Structures are given as C-alpha cells and as structure tokens.
Amino acid sequence: MAVSLSVSTVQPLGDRVFVKVSPSEEKTAGGIVLPDTAQEKPQVGEIVAVGPGKRNDDGSRATLDVKVGDKVLYSKYAGTDIRLASEEYVLLSEKDILASVQ
Amino acid sequence: MAVSLSVSTVQPLGDRVFVKVSPSEEKTAGGIVLPDTAQEKPQVGEIVAVGPGKRNDDGSRATLDVKVGDKVLYSKYAGTDIRLASEEYVLLSEKDILASVQ
Amino acid sequence: MAVSLSVSTVQPLGDRVFVKVSPSEEKTAGGIVLPDTAQEKPQVGEIVAVGPGKRNDDGSRATLDVKVGDKVLYSKYAGTDIRLASEEYVLLSEKDILASVQ
Amino acid sequence: MAVSLSVSTVQPLGDRVFVKVSPSEEKTAGGIVLPDTAQEKPQVGEIVAVGPGKRNDDGSRATLDVKVGDKVLYSKYAGTDIRLASEEYVLLSEKDILASVQ
Amino acid sequence: MAVSLSVSTVQPLGDRVFVKVSPSEEKTAGGIVLPDTAQEKPQVGEIVAVGPGKRNDDGSRATLDVKVGDKVLYSKYAGTDIRLASEEYVLLSEKDILASVQ
Amino acid sequence: MAVSLSVSTVQPLGDRVFVKVSPSEEKTAGGIVLPDTAQEKPQVGEIVAVGPGKRNDDGSRATLDVKVGDKVLYSKYAGTDIRLASEEYVLLSEKDILASVQ
Amino acid sequence: MAVSLSVSTVQPLGDRVFVKVSPSEEKTAGGIVLPDTAQEKPQVGEIVAVGPGKRNDDGSRATLDVKVGDKVLYSKYAGTDIRLASEEYVLLSEKDILASVQ
Numbered sequence: 001m002a003v004s005l006s007v008s009t010v011q012p013l014g015d016r017v018f019v020k021v022s023p024s025e026e027k028t029a030g031g032i033v034l035p036d037t038a039q040e041k042p043q044v045g046e047i048v049a050v051g052p053g054k055r056n057d058d059g060s061r062a063t064l065d066v067k068v069g070d071k072v073l074y075s076k077y078a079g080t081d082i083r084l085a086s087e088e089y090v091l092l093s094e095k096d097i098l099a100s101v102q
Numbered sequence: 103m104a105v106s107l108s109v110s111t112v113q114p115l116g117d118r119v120f121v122k123v124s125p126s127e128e129k130t131a132g133g134i135v136l137p138d139t140a141q142e143k144p145q146v147g148e149i150v151a152v153g154p155g156k157r158n159d160d161g162s163r164a165t166l167d168v169k170v171g172d173k174v175l176y177s178k179y180a181g182t183d184i185r186l187a188s189e190e191y192v193l194l195s196e197k198d199i200l201a202s203v204q
Numbered sequence: 205m206a207v208s209l210s211v212s213t214v215q216p217l218g219d220r221v222f223v224k225v226s227p228s229e230e231k232t233a234g235g236i237v238l239p240d241t242a243q244e245k246p247q248v249g250e251i252v253a254v255g256p257g258k259r260n261d262d263g264s265r266a267t268l269d270v271k272v273g274d275k276v277l278y279s280k281y282a283g284t285d286i287r288l289a290s291e292e293y294v295l296l297s298e299k300d301i302l303a304s305v306q
Numbered sequence: 307m308a309v310s311l312s313v314s315t316v317q318p319l320g321d322r323v324f325v326k327v328s329p330s331e332e333k334t335a336g337g338i339v340l341p342d343t344a345q346e347k348p349q350v351g352e353i354v355a356v357g358p359g360k361r362n363d364d365g366s367r368a369t370l371d372v373k374v375g376d377k378v379l380y381s382k383y384a385g386t387d388i389r390l391a392s393e394e395y396v397l398l399s400e401k402d403i404l405a406s407v408q
Numbered sequence: 409m410a411v412s413l414s415v416s417t418v419q420p421l422g423d424r425v426f427v428k429v430s431p432s433e434e435k436t437a438g439g440i441v442l443p444d445t446a447q448e449k450p451q452v453g454e455i456v457a458v459g460p461g462k463r464n465d466d467g468s469r470a471t472l473d474v475k476v477g478d479k480v481l482y483s484k485y486a487g488t489d490i491r492l493a494s495e496e497y498v499l500l501s502e503k504d505i506l507a508s509v510q
Numbered sequence: 511m512a513v514s515l516s517v518s519t520v521q522p523l524g525d526r527v528f529v530k531v532s533p534s535e536e537k538t539a540g541g542i543v544l545p546d547t548a549q550e551k552p553q554v555g556e557i558v559a560v561g562p563g564k565r566n567d568d569g570s571r572a573t574l575d576v577k578v579g580d581k582v583l584y585s586k587y588a589g590t591d592i593r594l595a596s597e598e599y600v601l602l603s604e605k606d607i608l609a610s611v612q
Numbered sequence: 613m614a615v616s617l618s619v620s621t622v623q624p625l626g627d628r629v630f631v632k633v634s635p636s637e638e639k640t641a642g643g644i645v646l647p648d649t650a651q652e653k654p655q656v657g658e659i660v661a662v663g664p665g666k667r668n669d670d671g672s673r674a675t676l677d678v679k680v681g682d683k684v685l686y687s688k689y690a691g692t693d694i695r696l697a698s699e700e701y702v703l704l705s706e707k708d709i710l711a712s713v714q
Binding site for chain 7: 552554566567572575576583585604605607608609610611612
C-alpha cells in the first residue's frame with residue numbers, strides 16, 4: 001500500500017483548495033511588503049486543485065468562488081503545509097482565502 | 103508564476119473589503135483622538151475594493167452595505183495588514199467595520 | 205484622502221449605535237452608584253446615531269429597538285471608545301445595551 | 307444631558323429583567339442557606355421591570371415567562387449590578403433566572 | 409419584600425428541574441460506588457418540581473422527558489446547589505440529567 | 511427516598527447509552543493495543559441500555575444508531591463513570607461512540 | 613463478554629472512517645516531505661471502513677465523499693489512534709480528511 005504523492009494526485013475534499021506557495025517577495029520595490037509588526041501576515045500562492053465544495057444541508061454543493069490558476073492571498077497561519085519535490089504547498093479552506101490577485 | 107501585486111489587482115473574497123489605512127490623526131484639534139486607555143482603538147480608512155458578499159444558505163449573495171470610496175471606522179485589531187508600494191492597507195470582514203464616516 | 209471626523213459624520217453599520225458617554229455620576233445622592241466590587245459596571249449615555257439594523261437571513265432588516273435621543277445603560281466593557289473634540293463616545297452593538305432610561 | 311436615574315426610569319431591553327436584590331438570608335432557620343462550598347450560589351430578588359422579549363427570526367417577540375412582582379432565584383454571578391438610592395439591583399437576562407418563588 | 413423560601417414555593421423556569429439530593433451511598437455493597445478517579449461523578453436525586461420546558465422557535469414548548477417523583481442520575485458538577493431547611497437541593501437543566509433510575 | 515441502584519434500573523435519557531466497560535486488553539497478541547503516546551485512547555464496552563434519542567426541533571425523536579448488546583469503541587475521556595456492584599460502567603452520549611465492533 | 617478486535621470487525625459510526633496509517637515517507641525524493649516547522653503535519657493513510665454518514669435534521673443520511681480503498685491526507689493531530697496486530701490505525705471524522713490521493 002505504498003502511496004506515491006505528486007502534485008497531480010492530490011484532490012482536496014469539501015471546500016478545501018491546494019495551493020502552491022509563491023516565494024516570499026518581502027521588500028521588493030512596488031511589490032507586497034509584510035510588516036514585521038503585522039498581526040497576521042498574508043501569503044501569496046497559486047491554486048493548483050480545488051475541492052467540490054461543501055455540502056449544503058439539502059445535499060447540494062456550495063461550489064467554490066475560486067478556481068485552478070487563481071492567485072490568492074491567504075493568512076500565513078491558516079491551513080496545512082506540505083512539501084512536495086522540494087516545493088512548498090498548502091491545503092486551505094476557501095474561507096481562509098482573503099482575496100484573489102488578478 | 104511570479105505574482106505582481108498592486109492595489110488594483112487585489113479582489114477581496116466573500117464579505118471582505120480592501121481598505122487603504124488613513125494616516126493617524128491623534129491629538130488633531132477637533133479630529134478623532136484615540137485615548138491610550140481605550141480597550142479597542144478604531145482606525146480610519148477608505149475602501150478601495152469590496153468582495154461580492156457572503157453566500158446565503160440558498161446560494162444567493164448577501165451583498166455588502168459598504169462600497170468603494172466609503173470612509174470607515176474599524177477596529178485596529180481586526181483584519182490582515184498589507185503594505186503595498188509603501189502605503190498601508192488592510193483586508194477586513196465587513197462585520198469588523200464599526201461605522202461609515204460621511 | 206484626509207478624513208475629517210465630527211459627530212454628525214459617523215454613521216453606525218448594522219446593529220451598532222453611536223453613544224455620547226454621560227459624565228460619571230458615582231456617589232451622587234439618589235443617583236446611580238456603581239459599587240467597586242461589581243463584576244460588570246454599567247455606564248450611562250445618550251444615543252446620537254443608530255445603524256440600519258442587522259440583515260436577516262432573508263435579506264430584510266431587523267430594525268433596532270432604540271432610537272436617537274434614547275438614554276441607555278450599557279456595560280463599561282462593551283464596544284469601542286472614541287474621543288471626538290474632547291468628548292467621549294462609544295460604538296456599541298445593540299445587544300450590549302442593557303436598558304433604556306426614560 | 308444630565309441623566310437622572312431612579313428605579314421607575316429603567317426599562318430593560320430584549321429579554322432582560324430589572325431585579326431588586328433581596329437581603330441575604332443565610333442561616334435563617336427554615337429559610338434558604340447557601341453553602342460556602344456551592345459552585346454557584348443562587349440569589350433571591352423581586353422583578354421590578356421586564357423587557358419586551360427577544361425578537362424571533364421572523365420579527366415577532368418571544369415574550370418573557372416572568373412578570374413584574376415575581377420573586378426569582380438567579381445565579382449570583384449573572385448579570386450587571388446597579389446600586390440606586392442605596393438599594394441593590396441587578397439587570398439579568400431571563401435565561402439566567404433559575405426559578406420563580408411563589 | 410421578605411421572600412420566604414420553602415420547597416413547595418420553588419418553581420423552575422424553562423427546562424430546569426428542582427431535585428432533592430439523595431444522601432451519598434458510596435461503598436454500599438451492591439449500591440452505587442463512585443470511584444475517586446472518575447472524571448465526573450454522578451449524583452442521585454429525586455425530582456420535586458419541573459419547569460414548563462424550553463420554548464421552541466415557533467413559541468411552542470419542548471416538554472420535559474422527566475417528571476416529579478423521578479429518581480435521576482446527574483453530574484455532580486452541574487447546576488446550582490441550594491440548602492433548604494437543612495436538606496440539599498439542586499436546580500438542574502434537563503440536559504444535565506444523565507439517566508433516570510426506575 | 512432511598513434509591514437502590516442496579517444495572518437494570520438505569521434508563522439513559524436523550525441520546526445517552528449505558529455501557530459496561532470491558533476489561534482492558536492491552537498488549538494481548540492480535541488484540542487491541544493502545545499506545546501510550548496516543549492522544550485519545552479508545553475503550554471497549556458493551557451497551558446495556560439506550561436512551562430514546564434526542565428530540566428533533568419538530569418534537570420527533572432522532573433514534574439511536576446503536577442498540578443493547580452492541581460492542582462499541584469510545585473515547586476513554588468521554589462520559590461519566592459509574593461503579594455498580596464492583597463492575598465498571600459508563601454513561602455516554604452516542605456521539606462519543608467511535609465505532610461498533612461486530 | 614470478551615470482545616475480540618480485528619480490522620474487519622470495526623464498523624465506524626456516523627461520519628467516521630477507519631484508516632490504516634501509511635508508514636512515514638519523510639525525505640523520500642519526490643515524495644511528501646513534512647517540514648519540522650509545519651504547524652500541522654498531514655499524515656497519509658488508506659481507508660479500510662467508512663461509517664453510514666451523519667444523520668441530517670430530517671433523518672436522512674449525509675453520505676460520505678470518501679470510500680473504502682481511498683488514500684487520504686489527514687491532520688496528524690486528528691482522530692483516535694488504535695494499534696491492532698502491530699499495525700497502526702486511526703478513527704477519523706470525514707471533516708478531518710484534507711484531501712484524497714489518487
């Protein structure tokens with residue numbers, strides 16, 4: 001029962017999304033700068049897989065507002081980190097996504 | 103997958119709003135003064151982007167009561183701070199906005 | 205984007221009210237006296253602005269039971285303090301108002 | 307805007323009641339005795355004013371089960387204490403009333 | 409406004425019950441034994457008065473599943489203790505009753 | 511009002527079940543072994559009485575999924591322990607049962 | 613009443629699943645690597661039994677989105693560990709499963 005994990009095999013459940021973490025861009029001119037004193041620092045990433053959405057009480061699905069390819073801002077303290085082939089990923093609930101970046 | 107962030111690219115999700123923080127006006131005569139002993143100090147800012155609103159249980163949207171351009175009072179301890187091109191911004195849930203300032 | 209704040213410009217959101225804090229009347233004969241040992245001390249104030257009420261799940265508004273001009277008792281530990289032109293104000297949720305004083 | 311408080315001017319909001327605290331009757335023969343080791347000691351009082359009741363989700367009122375004149379047992383640790391003209395009162399939510407005493 | 413309390417005057421509100429605490433029977437052969445290491449020790453008592461039940465959202469009552477005369481097991485740490493005429497009583501919410509004893 | 515407790519007299523309320531605790535089988539070959547480092551150790555027992563189920567909001571009952579005679583796994587830290595005639599029992603909410611053992 | 617436990621006898625209740633824990637694959641090239649600094653480390657396992665699903669308020673079942681044979685990622689800190697015949701298992705609520713691995 002060896003499980004081989006690669007990016008394409010991870011399928012989030014419910015309202016979760018699978019996000020590739022973007023390299024930190026702190027202090028880049030004109031780019032995002034996360035102050036050290038910020039209470040909750042946002043992180044930037046790109047969605048590589050989305051869940052089918054949470055089930056409503058009547059059994060239907062509440063489909064997600066984000067999709068594969070969206071760039072998103074999310075709280076650094078949310079979700080579960082995974083390192084896969086030396087890249088960093090995170091599994092997030094959609095509600096932990098603060099904004100999309102177009 | 104370099105993500106370049108500028109103010110116009112940030113699109114809040116759900117009931118979140120993107121707010122440009124106004125410079126502190128402490129001790130200005132006639133202006134707002136935040137006492138040091140206040141339990142929770144309000145901050146002033148201007149909304150630069152709003153989310154589509156939270157989804158209701160029936161799938162419809164609960165549209166926001168605030169709009170781009172509104173000046174708002176919000177709790178200093180709410181939301182997620184972002185510094186962009188040396189300006190300060192905050193991503194807030196609408197429920198953390200205490201009042202609008204006309 | 206200078207925001208000039210004065211009492212008349214503050215418009216509470218949702219079920220919030222904007223209250224001018226009455227000067228403390230501790231130990232006034234016949235008046236209210238707040239014992240030092242009280243768990244939660246009530247404060248007296250007058251409502252100067254009210255929000256439109258919380259949205260119900262069906263999108264309608266739950267209008268407030270209080271109105272501008274009402275004198276109210278509220279918990280000293282509730283809400284957000286604001287000092288404006290050397291007067292003290294507080295932004296409260298209606299649920300933090302304990303009683304009106306006729 | 308001086309607010310003069312007397313018992314008859316206090317009108318509780320929502321499901322709150324205004325109660326005049328009865329003098330402690332500890333160790334009175336045949337009366338109530340509150341053991342020192344009790345986790346939560348009940349207090350006795352008489353209701354002097356009641357709120358209109360909590361609003362239901364459909365906007366109607368959930369009227370209170372208690373009325374002015376009822377003697378009640380309530381938890382000593384519930385509500386907000388007020389001293390008025392050297393008498394002790396408490397503002398309680400109806401749910402903090404344990405029993406009426408007929 | 410002297411309030412004289414006796415067992416028959418206590419009328420529980422909502423889903424509360426008024427229970428006469430049974431004397432402890434620890435270590436009685438064949439009887440209940442409450443181990444010192446138990447996380448939550450049950451107590452035995454007899455119901456002497458019941459409330460009308462909690463109001464449902466539509467205003468009707470959720471009548472109680474227990475009645476006067478029922479012997480019940482309840483958590484020692486639940487409710488509010490009252491000593492009346494040198495007997496011990498407790499005011500409990502019905503949900504804190506673990507089982508009836510027939 | 512002496513209450514004599516025996517196994518057959520205990521009738522759980524609501525969604526509670528009355529369970530006879532099975533003797534610990536730690537380290538038995540092929541049997542269950544509970545690692546010392548486990549966050550929450552499951553216990554094995556047999557149901558000897560079940561409650562009528564929780565009342566739904568419309569007054570009907572949500573009948574239980576387990577029945578008398580079922581062997582169950584439950585969290586060691588759930589419920590209320592009772593020792594009766596030198597045997598160990600536990601009163602559990604059905605939601606604290608992890609699995610049945612056929 | 614000796615209860616003999618083997619994998620095939622464990623039947624999860626409600627929305628729980630019974631999962632065989634996969635051996636840790638930390639630092640395997642191309643495989644999953646769990647950084648030591650991760651807040652919440654995911655674990656990999658294979659589902660060997662599933663519950664019937666949680667009951668909805670109307671008595672119907674919310675069937676599970678996972679099935680026997682699915683490989684899943686779940687939080688290391690979720691659920692209840694069981695060791696059976698020198699293999700490690702865990703009883704999880706479906707909501708603690710982060711993603712399936714195809």
